[in-house]
Amino acid sequence: MSDVVDLTCDLIRRASVTPDDAGCQAMLAARLAQSGFAVESLRYGDVDNLWATHGDGGPVVVFLGHTDVVPTGAVDAWASPPFEPVIRDGLLYGRGAADMKSGVAAMVVALEEFVRANPQHPGTLALLLTSDEEGASIDGVRRVADEFRRREQRIDWCVVGEPSSKTVLGDLIRVGRRGSLTGRLRVHGVQGHVAYPEKADNPIHAFAEALAQLTAIRWDEGNDAFPPTSFQISNLHSGTGADNVIPGDLHAVFNFRFGTASTSASLRERVEVILRAHSVNFTLDWWLSGDPFVTPSGKLRDATLASIAEHCGIVPEQSTGGGTSDGRFIAPLGAEVVELGPVNATIHKVDEQVSVSDLQRLPALYGSIIGHLLQA
Template identity: 40%
Template sequence: MSTTLLDPADNLSRLLRCASVTPEDAGALGTLEAMLKPLGFLVERPIFEADGTPAIENLLAIRGQAGPHLCFAGHTDVVPPGPDADWSQPPFAAIVKDGEIYGRGAVDMKGGIACFVAAVARLESKGALPEGRLSFLITGDEEGPAINGTVKLLAHAEQAGHRFDACLLGEPTNPEALGDMIKIGRRGSFSGVVTLNGRQGHVAYPHLADNPMRRLALVLAALQNTPLDGGTERFQPSNLEVTTVDTGNSASNVIPARVAIRFNIRFNDHWTPETLRAEVLRRIETALSGVAPGRDVADLYEMTWREPVSDVFVTAPGPLVEELSDAVEAVTGRRPELSTSGGTSDARYIKNHCPVVEFGLVGKTMHMANERVALSDLETLTAIYETFLTRWFAAQS
């Protein structure tokens, strides 16, 4: 085994030099495979595709034949870096400056992968890697449409007979410092488009047209002005956010035939997708009731629900949460907050197969120019992962 695998900074540098902007792999998964094979992992690189989407390479690596099965999940794809001029260091050069390593994906989330590889390598080098099964489930399609990535990789693993007892997802979860936060769940998410119908016409002859913009303010207020809820025990309040309003009309002397309102909802466990859809429709129909005498409310609007829907979930207390919390506290001296805040992640797919939690680096610079991570944080996260591996497998015996 190469001693460089013991160094998370070296592992990360190798991954950062791969410009794996979704959907390009740019050698990232091959680089990871080269790290895992010397550690005894059997590696598969399945490619998934679907009509209208690019083919995506993925990685499933498994070590061990029997016993408790722990999965580490993540992604090697990254968002575009933007103009090089916005970076003080090249985004794919893995430059170290003032104790930090720069690069797109440093914290989201090649750094987490690099640290978990180093943790496994350190335990292996000491002959202390626990008995059982250990997997890496890594996609190249998390930052993109997420169609040919984790959801299909999980199905592939299940069809091959692999069952995971628990999963750690290495997304950056800490707001300010390592030890701040473990994500034990996520709010749900879905999107929709409500189109207000009217009749096109000349602005000088409004009596011959029907301007849907006159009803726009009523619907916007109905959707947004009254909170959906006040939050629940584990989750912050649900929120509906209008993201764009569009008539498709570029002329100033034409009354538009319709106006489309696009929105996204992040919802907690007070709702299901079905009850939330019903609430949205109730608000729209209440707002439109009586505004157009002689016309059926159903004729005044059309609703389109966008797929996919991400369900709300929370991982119940148990060895996964407790052993990770204990490991974080043992290394950092801080008991992490158990949180369900933030956006969505691939945990929304993994939770259908096994309990899942998320813990990784500090995310302050993710998706920003000059994304970077402190070398000291890489060492600390590696120590946390190493401690967690030992504790989790011990708790299964």
């Protein structure tokens, strides 16, 4: 068994369901310290964050990942216990196998191997880990980024080890991400008897026409980097359960995934204009999970493409699709950001798995990116 496989198994055995790190970062910190890394723990609330660096000055190359995982769901639905790693038919099974303990292990091994071969490398190599990526994402990299602003910590290039690949290792890299804006809406009405609607104010009726317009509108046309903005209702609830009561309020949760053709401010304003135009009596709370970002063609994208060509023999799709990642907090610091990791077909699923062959190739792939960036 290879070092990276053993390390991935060690991480999977730790039931680090978000935001519990379950000792993953302490174990990795001790290991990196033995390779000459300076390690710092940044704990905020219930969240552990690890910042490990080797070298000094610029350029600064950061590998970014998370040690937390999503809950397992029904344990008896798994073919083997989710926190007991098992290899079957060339696949490593366990919660976090793909998302993203394999990526974390590969980044650690790549950094160790690179500094062993290049102890006097130029610039700074760093690893940033959090236990709050799968959860609220408040006390994780978001908080660390605030601390980095205070310190004026420079980051030139950031490789996020999220599972980006679709069917084979390296067939897709993320070069940006859409922004995510959530609205939590309450429509205020007046409860009453359905036989006396003149004495009540039905919030469902009040919201119906506005909802039709919100779901029909084309928010923007997108651009070369991003598709058009999408709007989706994720939760809608009203009523008491009785068939003879007009409800007193309605609750809706909706989300925008948007690129740079719109802004969070413009989307908020347009929604509220539509609600007011339909005379909806409402309260609306907004949560911006992150703004969109895109990394232009440049040294990081070139290094990533060259490394994939060398180690995978393919030309990857360069995408800004998918959900969000912690890269959204690093890009505003002025860093170029790409995401590259194993196949994501089973992430968050029962019997989550990663190809052992892919896992064994991943450290060399990450190490090649470092080499291209630092020209070591």
